Amino acid sequence: SFKSEQMSPPQISDYLDRVVKPELQAINGVASAEILGGSTFAMRAWLDPARMAALGVTPLDVRDALAANNFTTAAGEIKAGFTQQNINAQTSLETPEQFAQLVIARHGTEIVRLGQIARIDLGPQNYDSTSAFDGVKAVFMGIQTTPDSNPLTVIGNVREAMPEIQRLLPQGLEAKIAYDATEFINSSIWEVAKTLAEAAVIVIIVIFLFLGNLRSTFIPVVTIPLSLIGVALALVALGYSINLLTLLALVLAIGLVVDDAIVVVENIHRHIEEGMKPFNAALQGAREITGPVIAMTITLAAVYAPIGFTAGLTGALFREFAFTLAGAVIVSGVIALTLSPMMTSKLLKEHDEGSRFGRFVERVFGRLQAFYRRRLDGTIGQRAVFAWVAVLTIAVSVVLYQAIGRQLAPAEDQGVLFAFVNAPEHTNLDYLQTYTDDLTGTFMAVPEKQNLFAINGFPNSHSAFMGLILRPWEKRDRSDLTVMGELQPKFMAVPGVQVFATAPSAIPVGAGELPVEFVLTYPGDYTKLADVLDTLKAEAMKSGLFIFTNADLRFSTPQVELIVDKDKANTLGVTMRDVGATLATLLGGNNVNRFTVQGRSYEVIPQVPRGERSTADRVLQYRVRAADGTMVPLSAFISLGQTVQPNGLQTFQQLNSATLQGVPFPGRTIGEAIGFLEAKVKEIMPQGMSYDFKGESRQFVTEGNTLAVTFLFALILIYLVLAAQFESFRDPFIILIGLPATVFGALFVLWVLGNINGMMQNDTPINLGSGTINIYTQIGLVTLIGLIAKHGILMVEFANKLQETQGLDKNLAIKEAAAIRLRPILMTTASMVIGVVPLLLANGAGAKSRFDIGIVIAAGMTIGTLFTLFITPAIYSYVARDRRHMREEAVVAAKPAEAAEAKRLPPMSAAAE
Structure with missing residues (x-):
């Protein structure tokens, strides 16, 4: 973890990306060093839709101007006689001030610059994640080792490199190993x-x-x-x-x-x-x-x-x-x-004769042997019984x-508990963070706590991943499962989000996978899969085997439908490209190109501020240029609709799929959980639907x-x-x-x-x-x-x-x-x-x-x-x-041999006799 009171998370992330990451990835056996919970810099152009409409500028104008006038190139070199020189063409932009002076449009003698229709600043590349260590904002780096390396050796080398990395950190930036699985x-x-x-x-x-x-x-x-x-x-x-x-x-x-x-x-x-x-x-x-x-x-x-x-x-x-x-x-x-x-x-x-103790041992075994002999007589007499x-x-x-x-x-106490927080699909990071802040207080109150990390927006903007690192085994009386059993009822009582804790698997499985990963596959549509999955999930929770279940297919994500009247748009001379590019630029946060500072490139992202994209009605006020040059609002040919979409569509072995994830209660086994799901799904799944397993469940079955x-x-x-x-x-x-x-x-x-x-x-x-x-x-x-x-x-x-x-x-x-x-x-x-x-x-x-x-x-x-x-x-x-009979045969066979041997022996003398 890296934290600082002077540096912002983007500044920390940028320093890690430029300085620390290369150092760590140079260590033999390190496969990757990824920044978690932070975001590097980007040139953000916060567009003002009203100013753009007033000055007759469209989002496409902005994109085209940025692409055409922020261009990095290798210009080549010149040679003369015995000398040569490289040429550097200053065709790119580097500072917010330079971007603000960029010409976007020209109406006669009037010039419209980017600074007139947008606020330019150097900000985070995205605003969809935050992270904290022990309740304080921090940025993490996750280090993965290569498959063929010894993790103990690799992480040992990382630990040896940490003092030098810490020595070179900017003033005010602190580094600490937050979690080490090799411990x-x-x-x-x-x-x-x-x-x-x-x-x-x-x-x-x-x-x-x-x-x-x-x-x-x-x-x-x-x-x-x-x-x-x-x-x-x-x-x-x-x-x-x-x-x-x-x-x-x-x-x-x-x-x-x-x-x-x-x-x-x-x-x-x-x-x-x-x-x-x-x-x-x-x-x-x-x-x-x-x-x-x-x-x-x-x-x-x-x-x-x-x-x-x-x-x-x-x-x-x-x-x-x-x-x-x-x-x-x-x-x-x-x-x-x-x-x-x-x-x-x-x-x-x-x-x-040995020592007194030795003689005592001999007497004990003598008596034991005599007792055993007597018992054997009865045993052999009752051999049919045995x-x-x-x-x-x-x-x-x-x-x-x-x-x-x-x-x-067996579920081993690995000294850490992981918590997954899932908010409703239509919520954002702010909603999620209010709950993870409360959960941080719950975790911090655990007596066995040593450290706590939280990454909001992982793996998506409505999910969070938290880790409670417990004190060393010899310094606590309770196991991780005991702590988990105490926390889970508190988590289940939290309204508005779904929270569950789990201990890491004792065997290698994929990141984020739970003990039970039950996959339904179906060649038909996803709605049937969702119906069966919902029924199976309800039955699983009623069984008393699971402390938590999660279905990865849910038709619960609200979606705004922009219904385009193509005839009206055609009459106005507005193309679908104009509509799509306008929405993608103003709402999507997509980068246009990159700019370079001190040898590193960063994205250039035009977008409207959050207040300008707070409701669907605000979207209809965005304007595009009609064929006659006037600026018309999207509401002139677009109306609003509302639908519900699946949170995500997955496939498994080239078939439509949906997965039921689960964590068994402490004291219940993965075998019991899988056995129940297999028996129940056979009762409810239609013809053509089948089931399979992923992660630890698949390894268990295999x-x-x-x-x-x-x-x-x-x-x-x-x-x-x-x-x-x-x-x-x-x-x-x-x-x-x-x-x-x-x-x-x-x-x-x-x-x-x-x-x-x-x-x-x-x-x-x-x-x-x-x-x-x-x-x-x-x-x-x-x-x-x-x-x-x-x-x-x-x-x-x-x-x-x-x-x-x-x-x-x-x-x-x-x-x-x-x-x-x-x-x-x-x-x-x-x-x-x-x-x-x-x-x-x-x-x-x-x-x-x-x-x-x-x-x-x-x-x-x-x-x-x-x-x-x-x-x-x-x-x-x-x-x-x-x-x-083998002894008798051996004796009979030995007699001729003895006679032949006697004939070969010389006669003994009287003295010898």
Whole structure:
């Protein structure tokens, strides 16, 4: 914003256009720097119709004289001998005094100059906009970045340039950054970076609590920095940056990267406890766990492949997120199979009784394992019941998925509220400004207010755009939606204008677009479109879903019709060109040409003063020249009429269109709003009419099923990967049998939170997320596929090995495998669930998105793990193959090989014997 007590808005605008705008647009990455709420200079010729008539001058005379005698040209140059000189022909006018001396007409010896029929001054190019910052007149500059630039870098460069720009400003002109959208991005990144550190500390504590040994804890903890370094190198290689989504991926990676190392360390530690030397235990434990670790790593990395290759908005937003997580998982798997066994063999000690706390941890897990073994006996005996439980969770999950509200992304508190003010179409700027002045007082009374800007006449003379910038997140207790909920009833009570407030969208949409943009298209006339749109608008407001609706097609704009009697005009010798040019010059404010001052050109605009165009009757007093040279009033051949016209005619995909815009109530989702409009419009629209969407609504509809398809594709991909790894189509089914319960847990919690938010209209004292199905919660659901599959892999792979190597039947094998793998399963679950606790306690910028993905993972993993620990053994005993014959075949195959080997060995000596 730029404001001054000494300079007028046109002077400020002119200085910005000449000096500041070029400086800002020269910054790399700046696409444009546009002046808002101000107007540059123009040479205004305020014509006096009465004087013109008295002196026999018409508007056409004025236009022709200005065009002919204010002419800028490059005259050329002269050359002589060894010299040349440029020629400057003074054919243009530069000052009001020069324009006043311009000859307009000549009647014999009498000369009529422009100054005799007009008041000449240097004024604003237009009078249809004003602006203010914190209630004081100001002019704004809006800076847009190029699509391929990093906005944080670009706006950072703009901020660096501001001190130098401020230093060069004329005395009395003050500059201040009024609103910076990148503050939300910067704050979000900082919050996620803090969450990353918090998650790392929490995961380290969890690992220590489960292992009870600092040496054992150190081994998986080393995986965290090494994995993050490896991912950073991968990001550089892929050309990615550290941004909000890659940092969020790293937060989730903290809980993921330690999983493989935990499994390896726990298995080696178990062998040491059974009496093996640390080195031998490391070899044996690593060999045993190599298969499961590879399977878990490939499975979890493969989960993110469909997300990374998804097209559209989801792919654009989450491609870096997906590849960052996949890279972290792969790096951690390599570390777990190489560095972790080596460190274990060196750091863990044989017959180490450990600390008192360590012995306490061992006793607790021993008792827990014994309790779990007893419960497994009953589980396997009731395996049919657990099979039905799995089926039931699938059915309930489908119902919950349909019942939960949907939106593209959670509504984030971005620290700003925008207000749109719409006055009736027949009103002018003065009418509008009286209301925005009153609204300024309402905004200024908000306790959370930091700054307020208002632009009257944007995007047209009967509309205004206002922005309330709130104090930083840590300096206020109420969210933007709470403030909006308080303001909107006050706005709705304002008579004479339509006012509504909205928060900016959490995703990129077009400027000025609202959350709901419902488009009706029709090949017929616009009146039918308007009728259907009005009915739909009324039904929408009655539904209780919308805090505000607006129809962009309204037949409510009054229009004066000048009815020309062409016969009378022809008799008088007046042409339609004379009539049109007269009206356009006197009323339209159209420029004739331009004049140049100090190397910059400005418009020349002849027009009658406002008092001479206040009523339609005044227009009829304007005079034109008849064929006989007399000046006749327009009333001699024109009469007045009145009609009502549409405020504007729009097309969409080459069809006549009309759009219903809307803002849902806090606590109601865009999915509910769109669903209602779709159902209602099908009841009322005639044959041939159809509907479509724009802006965020279109993105919601387009992306709505993208991640659902991605979820199914990821599930199929994981099943095929597991089938290839286990060489079985049964084992992947057993491994993934816990997924329905996991999804059920996540969806159930979302449903509960959604209902709480709905009842309280999102005005909850703590952050409870959105409680909706959105791109963040769906990413969390996809992640759960790989996370819960890791538990199944640990149990199924070990049970298969026990069948093959020890000849146990599948019931005993799965009970033993589940009991032995209980500790690593609980540890990996705890590290993941507790690792996302900082996301659940998030506040500030971007908190809802972080909460949404965190609550899905926490709830899904917690409930899913409890189910998996019992459902997987039950289904394994029911479905898995009996693998004991593989051991017998291996023994039979080994005997001939042993005999052949014995023949090749030399006879042992007595001493050797």
